[in-house]
Amino acid sequence: MTTEGDAGNLVGPVMRAGEIADAVLEAIREDNEGREVVTEAHASYIRIKVADECVLRYETVGDMLGRTVTRGDIESNMPSFAGFIRTEPDGIRFVAR
Amino acid sequence: MVAEVKGMKTWSGLAKNRRRPSEYEVVTTNLQTRTRHPDQAYELSPAPLLEMNAFYKKNVSESPLQHPDWEGFRDPDEMIYRVYTRIQDQQEQYVDGLLDEHDELGHDAGLSASWLEVLERLYTPRRYLQMALQMGAAYLVQIAPASTITACAGFQDGDEFRWLSRIAYRTRELQMAHPARGFGEGERAHWEEEPAWQGFRALLEKTLATYDWGEHFAALNLVAKPAADEAHRQLGRVARRSDDGLLGLLADNQMRDSERSRRWSAALVAFSLESEGNAGVIRGWIEKWMPLAREAVGAYCGALPEQDDAANAAIGAVEAFHRSLGLDA
Amino acid sequence: MALLEMHEWYDLTRATNWTPAYVDEEALFPPALSDPFGIAVEQWETFDEPYKVSYRDYVETQRDKDIGAYSVKSALARADFFKKASPHWKALLALHFSPIGFAEFHSASAFARMTRFSRAPGMRNMATFGTLDEMRHGQIQMYFAYEFIKHDRVFDWAHKSSKTENWIIISLRHALDDIEHTRDAISAAIMTNFAFEQGFTNLQFIGLSADAAKAGDHTFATMLQSIQTDEARHAQIGTPLISIMIENGRKAEAQRLVDVGFWRIWKQFSALSGISMDYYTPLEFREHSLKEFMHEWVVDQFARNIKALGLDLPWYWDYFLHDIETFHHSQQIGVYIYRATEWWRPIACVSPAERDWLEEKYPGWNDTYGKCWDVVIDNIRQGRFERTVPEVPPLICNMCGLEVTGVAGTGRQVNGRRWNATDFHLDHEGRRYHFCSEPCKWVFELEPARYQGHRSIIDRVLDGTVPPGPDGFYEYMGQSFEERGVCGYDYQWIDGYDPPRAAAAE
Ligand SMILES: [Fe+2]
Ligand SMILES: [Fe+2]
Secondary structure (H helix, E strand, O other): OOOOOOOOOEEEEEEEOOHHHHHHHHHHHHHOOOOOEEEEEOOOEEEEEEEOEEEEEHHHHHHHHOOOOOHHHHHHOOOEEEOEEEEEOOEEEEEOO | OOOOOOOOOOOHHHOOOOOOOOHHHHHHOOOOOOOOOOOOOOOOOOOOOOHHHHHHHHHHHOOOOOOOOHHHOOOOOOOOHHHHHHHHHHHHHHHHHHHHHHHHOOOHHHOOHHHHHHHHHHHOOHHHHHHHHHHHHHHHHHHOOOHHHHHHHHHHHHHHHHHHHHHHHHHHHHHHHOOOOOOOOOHHHHHHHOHHHHHHHHHHHHHHOOOOHHHHHHHHHHHHHHHHHHHHHHHHHHHHHOOOHHHHHHHHHHHHHHHHHHHHHHHHHHHHOOOOOHHHHHHHHHHHHHHHHHHHHHHHHHOOOOOOOHHHHHHHHHHHHHHOOOOOO | OOOOOHHHHHHHHOOOOOOOOOOOHHHHOOOOOOOOOOOOHHHHOOOOOOOOOOHHHHHHHHHHHHHHHHOOOOHHHHHHHHHHOOHHHHHHHHHHHHHHHHHHHHHHHHHHHHHHHOOOHHHHHHHHHHHHHHHHHHHHHHHHHHHHHOOOHHHHHHHHHHHOOOHHHHHHHHHHHHHHHOOOHHHHHHHHHHHHHHOOHHHHHHHHHHHHHHOOOHHHHHHHHHHHHHHHHHHHHHHHHHHHHHHOOOHHHHHHHHHHHHHHHHHHHHHHHHHHHHHHOOHHHOOOOHHHHHHHHHHHHHHHHHHHOOOOOOOOHHHHHHHHOOHHHHHHHHHHHOHHHOOOOOOOOOOHHHHHHHHHHOOOOOOOHHHHHHHHHHHHHOOOHHHHOOOOOOOEOOOOOOEOOOOEEEEEEEOOEEEOOOOEEEEEOOEEEEEOOHHHHHHHHHOHHHHOOOOOHHHHHHOOOOOOOOOHHHHHOOOOHHHOOOOOOOOOOOOOOOOOOOOOOO
């Protein structure tokens, strides 16, 4: 069991299970190259976590799906996230602080 | 064996209706908790112990505007969230189309120097006015004594932000097309100092500082907002004559939202007239606030170029709205 | 397209502060509604919304969300699902939908307070989306609750509960009105957006959606998560505020707001999510226990944010960790035995297999809560159904409005149940107030004027507000005879549900 606030500063989105979630995971793997991407699957959602900072770029998610992906597509499938969020023109950054 | 389960036709609270409740009624009525006890709008110490309970009591329970059952109010548009986002998405798509098309035609580069000066002084500073209108609608959301009123005000709050955003967008476009001018820089100074805006600024500041819910509704939705929007309609008219067809079209689109506000406002007035005494109260408020509106419209429309009676047209439209409310004794 | 990108023009939407000239600044922004902390307006103007959305983008995204959430299954298929659902799932749906429609809609007003009275322009705009979002949440949940009413009148409470004086509704209104609706824009935002929404809504709206997905209730699962995608956005209003408070020497005040808000909302979720997850969810669909979900969403994910922002964990943290494992178990006993005071059909959910699960998730459960249930079970087995209902009203906390319990199994016997309950009480201005816990008492002591005039349902019985007579209490709470809860399994759960065996009636 975790102790409070001590999950090794893992940050990243919680995605509703489905094709967008799968694409987001692939994209995060690509955009955070060289860093460990931890996943945790639950019945209706999946946690995707990277230490300290996790970058998610809409274009990379779109590449995985073969279609344009917008901020709204991500938001509609992201009921939560760990860490703090920074929306940017081309994607989202999750940071531990 | 499980316990017996029985159904019913509709919400018990709507069962007395003759017709089947609409989706709007099903999802919008009776969601208010503030009107159960005049001293205790909020489930904590009653007035005067808890300041907010004293505030609500003073501004709602003891407002001159009274009705035994505000929850009975219905929005004539029956606007619900999932329809609002659909309609406004369509409207925003249309506006995107306008902006895109005009950008391709090099619209902003073709505007005359004298018209650019008008835009700088009398158009882009409107985002401050929109902010004030947005704040006013937000006050209605939190103070209204029925969820059906809160819903109307909530969509109005969204509409005001819609136009604040579009003005910000246009400001930036104009700034990019004419970087030597003051677009994007000088709006606050114009709003705070330009004589043409001072009437509206006074009207809105005073409206925002009016906390009685009924008077706030009357000052904002029956006077200040219609006046501010009618003045904008006049700007749109003048824009067309100054080869700024884009602003004319944007203003037209904004008036759609403004008219929805007037429809529910008129319906709320009509509903409140079911209770004796309210006609005089509302009339009194309109009479109290109209001089400020006349001054505001006069100053603003008077500053428009080639305005041929824009002020009278704008005030005339506000007065026609008032005549439609059935308030005449 | 030659349209500008949002970041090219967005800053202008938040350059909207001006200096009032025709009324006093204080008349426009009364400190009691706006900012009682006296932080300079230039400081509030540094508010940078972490999650930026334009209106244009908002209406498009939200339209699409609703298309998705409303069309998972046809109304007919949903009706069919509901008819076949077990008393477990029906109780869970009733518990979720009854209080939540009005509570969410009411939150639109809390965001409107921020739009009207905040001095931070970006916050005013984000809060406008918050107002719209909460109207959505109220309306979509009323919509789905309404689909069930043809089959089950219990769902009438989704619509009627807002104005009733039922004790559970009083408890909820007290908490929400306290943190969301009766404070200045800044305090309410820190309490609502940070402590409540970032802290706890994930539990009910994502955690429970996992159970719903397993149960095959895809409409419910999708709706819950869709709602939560809005929360994830507008809940971000809280974090920049905390930073601004800390930078301006108001850390202690921010800390207090978090501590109070977090505690008040925990008590509500403990009962709502605790009972839903550890009891009402059928055993085979349980993804995690409340305790596990709490550790995932709150003890890990949220506590980390508290610390990263430069605040401390609430002073009662150790007690809170203990409360995660205990409070809702006591509440579940109370909710079952006082079932007539509730409008749905409460169920016990302590069949042999369910007890095994509880013991596994909460070691020691059998020796404590299990013992209380043994008494209930024994009475049912003997056919003494009347003895499963207590004779005297419970002691109600003057803060959270829930039953004063404690850990079961030891100590004083009350209504056939033994609690080691400590009666936290306070004598204030001539009367005695009772609390379920030290933090509830602490919240009261911070601002007695805010709470002292409120009477709990039991206070109302004692002072004559509730009419006397056998039906007076129920009528006061808005419950006609048919609206008084009965055991959802008609007592036939004590040996397990499948195959259902009649108990003493055999
Ligand atoms: Fe919500
Ligand atoms: Fe929310």
